[in-house]
Amino acid sequence: MLVLLPPSEGKAAEGAGAPLELGGLSLPALTAARRAVLEELVELCAADETKAQEVLGLSDGLRGEIAKNAGLRTAAARPAGEIYTGVLYDALDLASLDPRARRLAERSLLVFSGLWGAVRIGDRIPSYRCSMGVKLPGLGALGAYWRAPMAEVLPEAAGDGLVLDLRSAAYATAWKPKGEVAGRTATVRVLQSKIVDGVEKRSVVSHFNKATKGRLVRDLLSAGLTPAGPAELVEALRELGYAVEAQAPAKGGKPWALDVIVTEL
Numbered sequence: 643m644l645v646l647l648p649p650s651e652g653k654a655a656e657g658a659g660a661p662l663e664l665g666g667l668s669l670p671a672l673t674a675a676r677r678a679v680l681e682e683l684v685e686l687c688a689a690d691e692t693k694a695q696e697v698l699g700l701s702d703g704l705r706g707e708i709a710k711n712a713g714l715r716t717a718a719a720r721p722a723g724e725i726y727t728g729v730l731y732d733a734l735d736l737a738s739l740d741p742r743a744r745r746l747a748e749r750s751l752l753v754f755s756g757l758w759g760a761v762r763i764g765d766r767i768p769s770y771r772c773s774m775g776v777k778l779p780g781l782g783a784l785g786a787y788w789r790a791p792m793a794e795v796l797p798e799a800a801g802d803g804l805v806l807d808l809r810s811a812a813y814a815t816a817w818k819p820k821g822e823v824a825g826r827t828a829t830v831r832v833l834q835s836k837i838v839d840g841v842e843k844r845s846v847v848s849h850f851n852k853a854t855k856g857r858l859v860r861d862l863l864s865a866g867l868t869p870a871g872p873a874e875l876v877e878a879l880r881e882l883g884y885a886v887e888a889q890a891p892a893k894g895g896k897p898w899a900l901d902v903i904v905t906e907l
Contacts, residue, residue, distance in 0.1 A: 645808065704771070722753055722761045743863040754817075755774070808855045825891070828899075832904060888900050
C-alpha cells in the first residue's frame with residue numbers, strides 16, 4: 643500500500659540537528675530535480691525579499707519565511723513526520739502510533755512537496771515554505787516541473803498494491819497514476835452530511851476533509867491493514883466504521899472514486 647499525502651503549508655519550528663543531506667532522502671532518483679529547486683529557491687530568497695514574497699504568495703505576516711528559505715542549506719533537518727503539522731497531521735498523530743503502526747507508516751506514507759517532490763515521513767528535511775502552486779522564475783510552475791521526474795520514479799514506488807491518493811488538487815498535478823497503476827488507485831473525497839429542512843445536504847468542508855483523511859490513515863495503520871486494491875479498501879474502511887460510497891471506473895486505467903460521508907468530527 644502506498645498512501646499519497648499533501649504536506650502542510652505551516653511547518654514545525656526549527657530545532658537542533660544536522661543539516662539536510664539531499665542524497666540521503668528516499669527516492670534518490672529525484673535528487674537532481676530536488677537540487678535544482680532548492681538552489682533556485684535559496685537564491686531567490688537570499689537576493690530579493692520583495693520578489694520572493696511575490697513569487698511565494700506570502701502575506702506580510704509570513705515574510706519571515708523568506709529568511710528561513712534563504713538558510714535551507716545549513717538549517718537543522720528533522721524527520722518529515724515531525725516537520726509537517728496542521729489538521730491532517732494532528733489527526734494522524736504519528737508520534738503516538740505503536741511501533742508496528744509506525745513501521746507501516748514509514749513504508750507506506752509519501753508526502754508530496756513543491757520543494758522535494760515527495761518524501762517519506764522518516765526523511766530528514768528542514769522547515770521550508772514552497773507550495774506546489776509556486777512558479778519559480780527559472781524552473782516555472784512546480785506542478786508541471788515535477789511531472790517528468792515523478793513519472794520515472796512513482797510507478798516503481800507504487801509497487802503492485804493499492805495506491806490511496808489523499809492529495810489536494812494542487813499536489814495531484816505533480817503525478818497522475820496511469821494504466822495499470824491507475825486501476826488500483828483510489829481517490830478519496832470527504833463529504834459532510836447535514837439534514838436541512840428534512841433534506842440531506844452534502845458539502846466539502848476543508849476541516850472535515852483534512853481531519854477525516856488523517857484519522858482514516860491512522861485507523862488503517864493502527865489496525866495493520868494493507869488492502870490489496872480499491873475494493874478491499876472499501877471493505878476495510880467499512881469494517882473500521884466509515885460510511886463509504888464507492889464508484890468503480892467505467893473502463894480500465896482509471897482510479898476508483900470513494901466518498902467518505904461524515905456528520906461530525
